[in-house]
Amino acid sequence: MTQALSIHNLTKVYKNGVTALHGIDLEVGQGDFFALLGPNGAGKSTTIGIISSLVNKTSGTVKIFGHDLDKELAAAKSCIGLVPQEFNFNQFEPLMDIMMNQAGYYGIPRRLAVERSELYLMQLGLWEKRLQVARDLSGGMKRRLMIARALVHEPRLLILDEPTAGVDIEIRQSMWAFLRELNAQGTTIILTTHYLEEAEQLCRNIAIIDNGRIVENTSMKSLLSRMDSHTLLLDLAHPLQHMPLLPGFSGRLLDDHTLEVVVSREASVSELFARLALQQIVVTSLRNKSNRLEELFIRLTGNREVAA
Amino acid sequence: MNVRAQWIAFNAILWKEILRFSRIWVQTILPPMITTLLYYVIFGKLIGKQIGEVSGFAYIDYIVPGLILMAVITNSYGNVVASFYSSKFQRSIEEMLVSPLPNYLIVLGFVGGGVARGIAVSIAVMTVTVLFTSIAFHSIWIVISVLLLTSVLFSLGGLINAIYAKSFDDITVVPTFVLTPLTYLGGVFYSVQMLPPFWQKLSLANPILYMVNAFRYGLLGVSDVNVGTAFAAIFLFIAALAWFALYLLGRGHGVRS
Numbered sequence: 001m002t003q004a005l006s007i008h009n010l011t012k013v014y015k016n017g018v019t020a021l022h023g024i025d026l027e028v029g030q031g032d033f034f035a036l037l038g039p040n041g042a043g044k045s046t047t048i049g050i051i052s053s054l055v056n057k058t059s060g061t062v063k064i065f066g067h068d069l070d071k072e073l074a075a076a077k078s079c080i081g082l083v084p085q086e087f088n089f090n091q092f093e094p095l096m097d098i099m100m101n102q103a104g105y106y107g108i109p110r111r112l113a114v115e116r117s118e119l120y121l122m123q124l125g126l127w128e129k130r131l132q133v134a135r136d137l138s139g140g141m142k143r144r145l146m147i148a149r150a151l152v153h154e155p156r157l158l159i160l161d162e163p164t165a166g167v168d169i170e171i172r173q174s175m176w177a178f179l180r181e182l183n184a185q186g187t188t189i190i191l192t193t194h195y196l197e198e199a200e201q202l203c204r205n206i207a208i209i210d211n212g213r214i215v216e217n218t219s220m221k222s223l224l225s226r227m228d229s230h231t232l233l234l235d236l237a238h239p240l241q242h243m244p245l246l247p248g249f250s251g252r253l254l255d256d257h258t259l260e261v262v263v264s265r266e267a268s269v270s271e272l273f274a275r276l277a278l279q280q281i282v283v284t285s286l287r288n289k290s291n292r293l294e295e296l297f298i299r300l301t302g303n304r305e306v307a308a
Numbered sequence: 309m310n311v312r313a314q315w316i317a318f319n320a321i322l323w324k325e326i327l328r329f330s331r332i333w334v335q336t337i338l339p340p341m342i343t344t345l346l347y348y349v350i351f352g353k354l355i356g357k358q359i360g361e362v363s364g365f366a367y368i369d370y371i372v373p374g375l376i377l378m379a380v381i382t383n384s385y386g387n388v389v390a391s392f393y394s395s396k397f398q399r400s401i402e403e404m405l406v407s408p409l410p411n412y413l414i415v416l417g418f419v420g421g422g423v424a425r426g427i428a429v430s431i432a433v434m435t436v437t438v439l440f441t442s443i444a445f446h447s448i449w450i451v452i453s454v455l456l457l458t459s460v461l462f463s464l465g466g467l468i469n470a471i472y473a474k475s476f477d478d479i480t481v482v483p484t485f486v487l488t489p490l491t492y493l494g495g496v497f498y499s500v501q502m503l504p505p506f507w508q509k510l511s512l513a514n515p516i517l518y519m520v521n522a523f524r525y526g527l528l529g530v531s532d533v534n535v536g537t538a539f540a541a542i543f544l545f546i547a548a549l550a551w552f553a554l555y556l557l558g559r560g561h562g563v564r565s
Contacts, residue, residue, distance in 0.1 A: 014565065052406045055565050074309055074408035082406050088399035097324070104320020105407035107313020149403075 325421020422463025
């Protein structure tokens with residue numbers, strides 16, 4: 001089956017001499033929910049810019065559903081919906097006008113454009129604001145507007161560049177549900193995000209880019225299975241004076257009510273709880289010290305800044 | 309994109325542009341009316357009486373074509389340069405760049421908006437004109453064609469300026485230091501026949517002279533230059549600027565990195 005996105009030997013050298021991409025290869029299958037992660041300046045936005053024709057590539061090939069950007073640019077562009085990182089709509093236009101204009105640029109007849117604009121503004125909770133100008137929207141609403149706008153021509157490939165940045169948790173979760181539903185209906189989604197938990201929750205496959213090179217490209221499951229240990233924080237019911245004896249586990253007492261324990265792949269959480277119970281230590285709650293993907297991300301990108 | 313889709317896309321840009329300047333008519337349509345009114349009062353009524361006739365016409369009648377065309381030139385240029393640069397500044401130009409719109413439709417859409425404003429302003433200025441003098445049409449077709457072609461030409465100029473512009477200052481440099489001097493020296497207020505031979509010849513290098521005179525011919529039936537030459541010059545400039553605008557957009561100059 002034709003890949004939704006096929007990138008071969010893609011390079012980008014900017015005019016100032018900076019090489020943003022060193023001949024990357026990337027494949028994203030149809031219907032995938034794909035995470036493209038990397039530290040700031042790693043080359044993610046350049047890659048997305050080239051795919052969506054906002055950045056000129058230096059060399060290499062990019063195909064969208066088999067349409068080569070060099071040979072069938074219009075067909076390739078018709079397949080893509082882009083939700084960029086920065087707000088890129090006219091702040092002084094009403095929402096409905098922004099939607100209708102975007103539909104117009106794709107040659108969608110007016111009646112259909114009205115139907116779709118209404119549908120996506122409703123689905124993204126912006127219907128009440130449709131006659132207001134975009135600058136009056138909150139940050140979260142502006143992000144949702146960009147998603148609605150990207151969907152008005154019903155693209156087969158949706159590219160989301162940090163779609164939930166600055167969005168509160170409630171709206172973020174509703175956006176996740178919306179994106180999952182969209183993906184379930186067949187839209188291929190490529191996501192970059194600062195929130196690695198978001199990538200872990202939503203995406204099936206992942207590529208990590210660092211210094212213009214793909215350093216990892218695999219399934220989320222396979223990547224997470226490589227974790228040889230994870231760290232848990234346990235909140236205790238009663239204070240402890242000393243670190244309890246836990247053979248097979250390492251850890252430390254952070255304070256008299258909080259225990260940090262490293263659980264290796266060979267060990268199990270059940271085993272840990274059994275040992276704690278033997279010593280009559282009551283755990284009131286537990287949580288991961290950090291997101292699992294975040295731990296792997298830091299290892300793969302050489303402990304640099306944690307960012308998408 | 310098939311022909312129907314392209315027509316829809318062109319209309320989307322065109323109407324967006326028309327709506328843009330219509331919403332802010334106090335800033336786009338009213339000012340040229342007031343400026344022209346002041347020109348008629350000061351140059352037409354007060355000073356014009358002292359000047360007498362030029363090329364057989366009362367001075368106020370002689371300056372009518374130039375004043376109308378000056379407003380058209382300034383506004384068609386200003387419309388496109390402001391709108392396109394604003395789209396770059398707000399990054400809303402990316403809405404078009406990611407879509408399958410061919411570059412020529414982007415050019416046509418913005419130029420269409422500039423022409424629409426040029427025509428709207430010309431009607432507004434003509435309305436002011438009839439308060440001071442009557443407008444006679446020597447050739448309505450020449451009037452309409454010069455209006456349209458001049459709007460197209462200066463809309464293209466505005467587009468190229470906006471493509472190159474990196475700041476709001478850059479969009480005022482050309483109108484201030486190039487457009488305004490060329491317009492004033494393009495025979496709006498005088499006949500080049502009134503100039504010494506050297507300055508007459510130098511004036512022929514000014515493209516605006518041809519437009520003003522062709523328009524004057526359409527209204528009054530007099531011109532300092534051959535009207536056929538004027539049309540040829542306008543077409544030549546339009547072809548050159550259209551090619552250059554498409555070349556710049558094709559390379560992504562100023563809009564793609």
